[in-house]
Structure formats: C-alpha cells, structure tokens
Amino acid sequence: MDLSPLWITFKISIAATAIVFVTGLLLAWGVTYTRKGRAVIDAVLSLPLVLPPTVMGFLILIFIGSNSSLGKFLDSFGIKLVFTWQGAAIAAAVVSFPVMYRGIRGALEQVDTEVINAARTLGLGEFLILTKIMIPMAAPGIIASVVLSFARCLGEFGATLMVAGNIPGKTRTMSVAVYTAMQSSDRSLALKWVLLIISYSLLILVIMNLLPAIRRRRA
Amino acid sequence: MKTLKVDIRKKCGSFQLVSKFETSADRFALLGASGSGKSMTLKCIAGIEKPDEGFIAIGDRVLFDSKRHINVPARKRRVGYLFQNYALFPNMTAFANINMICRDPSRTESLLNMFDIHNCRDLRPSKMSGGQCQRLALARVIASDPEVILLDEPFSALDNYMHTIIEREIMDLLSGFDGPSVLVSHDRNEVFRMCDTIGVMDNGSLIDIQDKEGFFDHPATLVAARLTGCKNITRLTEDGFATDWGIKLGLSPSDLKEGYKYAGYRAHFFEVAGEEQKGKENVFEVQVERVIEDTFSNAICFRQKGNDVKSQDSLLTYITGKDTDADDVKFLKIDPSRLMLLRR
DSSP states (O other): OOOHHHHHHHHHHHHHHHHHHHHHHHHHHHHHHOOTTHHHHHHHHHGGGTSOHHHHHHHHHHHHSTTSHHHHHHHTTTOOOTTSHHHHHHHHHHHHHHHHHHHHHHHHHHSOHHHHHHHHHTTOOHHHIIIIIIHHHTHHHHHHHHHHHHHHHHTOOHHHHHHHOOOTTTTOOHHHHHHHHHHTTOHHHHHHHHHHHHHHHHHHHHHHHHHHHHHHHHO | OOOEEEEEEEEETTEEEEEEEEESSSEEEEEEOTTSSHHHHHHHHHTSSOOSEEEEEETTEEEEETTTTEEOOGGGSOEEEEOTTOOOOTTSOHHHHHHHHHOOHHHHHHHHHHTTOGGGTTOOGGGSOHHHHHHHHHHHHHHTOOSEEEEESTTTTSOHHHHHHHHHHHHHHHHTOOSOEEEEESOHHHHHHHOSEEEEEETTEEEEEEEHHHHHHSOOSHHHHHHTTOOEEEEBOTTSEETTTTEEOOOOHHHHHHTOOEEEEOTTOOEEEOGGGTTSTTEEEEEEEEEEEOSSOEEEEEEETTOOOOSGGGSEEEEEOTTOOGGGOOEEEOOGGGOEEEOO
C-alpha cells in the first residue's frame, strides 16, 4: 500500500494550520476591537464554514489560478500553486479558517475585560497585552481551535480536489485516495484508508477532550 | 501640587452622566448608590470609557477635550486605577505582575517588600489571599508611576478584618502619594475615615460637593442625607409641620422663610422626655412598633401616636443602649439645633 497520501495530508495540514493560526489569531484580535460593522465582518470571515466546497474551490482558482493577476505574478517567479501541494494547503487553509477564527475569537472574548483595561491603565501597549496577557489567558481555547482546524484540514476534500487535483505522490491526500479507490472499485484499499482516517480523527478528538483535565492536573 | 479637573457628560443607557469636580492634594470621594455613575466617572478619567463631551486634565496635561478632539489613550494617561476585583494578571506570578509594568527587577523586589508580599513572590494570584491580592494590585499601580490614583470600591471583596488592615495601608500609601486620589464608595463610614472632600452622585449627576464635616453635619439634599445614613427623614410644610412624622417642629422664623422641603434627624440624637412635654413642639408621643436588637445597640422603631400617615418615613428609628427598655420610652424629644434641613 502506497502511504504517500498519509504524508501528503499531514504536510498540507501542518502548513495550512500554520497559515490559519497566524491569520486567524490576528483577525480575531482585530475583530474584538471593532464595534461598527462587526456583524458583517464576522459573517464574511465565517463564510467558508457554510459555502459548498466547490464554491470555495472556484473562488480560490479565481484568485490564485494561472489566469489571475496573483497567479501571473507568482508565475513570473516560477511559482505555481494550482496542482501543487502548496495550492492544496491554501485550499485547506481557506476552508478551515472559520474554525480557527471563530474559536480564537471566542477564547479572546472570554478574557476578563477588567484585566485588559487594568493593563492599559498601567501603561502596557496593545500588542504586549495580546502576547503576554490575552494569549496566555485564552490558551486552552486557542489550543482547542488549533487542534480542531488541523482536524478540519486533514478531512478537507472538495476544494483541495478542485485546486490541487489528484496527482499520485504529489497532491493525492487520504480523503482523495478513498475517492480514487472507490472509483476504481478497490473497496479493500478504500476501507483501509477509511479505518485509518477514523482512528486518527477519533484520537485527535479524544486528546482534545482530555486537554482541560491535563492542564488541571498540572496546575 | 497637580489638580485633577473633570467636567464630563456621557449618555449611558437610561441616564445621563454629568460629573464636574476639581481636586488637588486632598482625597476626594464619590459617594453614591450602586448604578449612580461613580465607576463610570472613574472609567472616563482613566480612559477606559470615552465621555460624549467635556474636559479632563491633570495639571496642565489635557487627557480629554471634546472641543479640541483630544483623547489620550489609557496607557499614556498615568492614571492609576485600582479595580474592585483587583484585575491582576492571572497567568503571572506576583513578581511578574509588577515587573511587567516597571520592567526593573530591583524596583519590583523593593515594591514586593514595601507591600509585605515578598513571600508571595513566585505565586500566582489564584494562590494568594484577598489581602495579598489587594496589596499586589496596589504595588502594581505604584509601579506604573501614576499622577492620580483612582480607587473603585477597593474593599468590597474583603472581610471585615482585612478591610480594616488594608484601609489603613491605603491611607498610609495615599498620605505618601504626591497627587490627587479619588475614592468611589457607597459606604459612608469608609468615606468619612478616608477622605477630605465628598461628592454625592445620584442617578448620573454629581449633585453636591462638600468637605466631609459639613457633609455629615449639614447635608444639602435629601439624597445626600440618606447617603450619610440619616434614618429619619420627613417632608416639611411651609409652616414647619413634619408631614411624615405627624408632629410640629419648632423652627425659627428665619428657617421657615428658607422654604426647606425636608428635615432629617439622626437616630441616636433623640432625648427621652417626660409626660409634661406631651403635645409640645418637637416632642413625639411614642407608639413602639418593634425593637431591633443590634450588636451593641437597640433600634426602637416607633411612630407618633395617632399618626395615620402610613408612609415608609412615618416610622422613625431611635437608636439607644442595649439596657433601655422600650416600654419606658413614652416621649422622645428632638433637639432643633441638630435637625438637618434640606432644600431638595
């Protein structure tokens, strides 16, 4: 059995989670400051959660495809995103973004505003407040969001297939491998991937549920 | 000495905040019921909330001026704010809580010693007692080198014993602090012990500012009289009849001319009178309704015999020693010089 889909899936998911962690954290932080237009901004940032994967794939291709201005710009440096694992990572990032963003926003909003106000009156700047106070205080929620978006990336299928295709050893992820195996009527191969996916997904969710208890025991 | 000048207006939900005062070296208190706008005033000074219009300055340094569009951010105001629930950084040790602010480890060590919390140096706030948390919060405020210190109900989370100790410590600290301080409280005793000048807030407005002796002896308004703890208050007619109490008060013609609307009398100022005084001005014929036993005194609740006004204020309170038998109290007399006459 060719295990390359396993490695490719994890490579894509780790890259996508890293992108989404930074962007999700910064945007969630920014949104906690907005008052006017917050409902709209929040809705736009959460859109990938409800749109069909094909719509997301379509939009991503429009933005990074070889006919787009960004695609042409990157092409002049010899960088191609469509049909590469990097493109798959971008697709996974876009699709899992709302999971990270909403989770972190919720965690940051849980931080006691009195503590933040105290920090301000004591002369601390906003970035210092974020890194030294808000992130440590919101850590359990942030960690849970990272785990959940990573799991979402692992399970990504539709947008990835449209953007990165199904190139064995290059862009074929586990979920795509199940699809391909079924197409070629290789039920036993499909079942192997299915069992593997179910087991690690379950493992991740169990670990996530145990995180609060582990933290409590340490404290 | 720097002066704190505040003159702000802000619409907050159901009421309009109107707060105007000036204070320099003296300790200023804002006294008012909860929800009267005391904390909102402090938050505007600290820059946590933004007033709709007005002016805030410390000495020559303008912190807020709606006309000139000045709104200095909270972190640059140098206004120390002591929060009700301390608002310590829960993820940091006591040392880190202070050092985060002054970024000077040797100063942090000396502040830990000065506030007697060096034994908690490496503990997080969740492992510290209420008193230790309060001291840490104070040390942190001092570490930020404030020009003004604001205290928002600083003792509400402490038990009676710690309250006394921390109150003394804050007094010591403030007497060594070279700048104005504002205390927010609903506790008249605390305010009396700690402050020199008192402002009364009612429903968003700062209605009365007086020095503390004048404030407790001669409150100017009904709200102020209630806040000083005056238990007996009555409406007053033009000819000096106490509507709620049901007796005539012996007011001088000049007092009558002033047109006072209310009169108040402190519960422990009544004098026991004899039968011969019955029916005279300032004298109650006592009908005891109930006796409430307190720790060191008894409160006798009574009304004027035959008074058919059944308002909350028609029932008066006479506070007396534990050895007084309520059955012996037949007549009580008011000393007119101790009446508090209120214009509104």
